[in-house]
Amino acid sequence: MSDVKERIVGAVTVMSETDANTLWKLIIDNFSEWENIKEIVPDETDVKMLQEIEADTDCHTFMSSDTAMKELGL
Structure with missing residues (x-):
């Protein structure tokens, strides 16, 4: 998986339901x-x-949704 896709997955993981x-x-x-796309x-x-x-606490180290949104230009 590319770096940008990994960052997107990380961002989605920590964002609020509203942001998602x-x-x-x-x-x-x-x-x-x-x-x-069907659910x-x-x-x-x-x-x-x-x-x-x-x-797994190692899976909880991601950027904030605000930081992710800034990196995505949103």
Whole structure:
């Protein structure tokens, strides 16, 4: 994964739900081919990975949503 994509993932991980919804709207509004993305319920493996991420303090060191938004020019 490229550096910019890793920064985006990190930013989304720590942003508020409101900011995440704002970003999602920006994506939908600007990338029409994304309109057909369907949401799926996470399977057991996904849930386990998310729980492990939440429990691992090394996964909690990211930039703030404000810093990420500035880097993204938003």
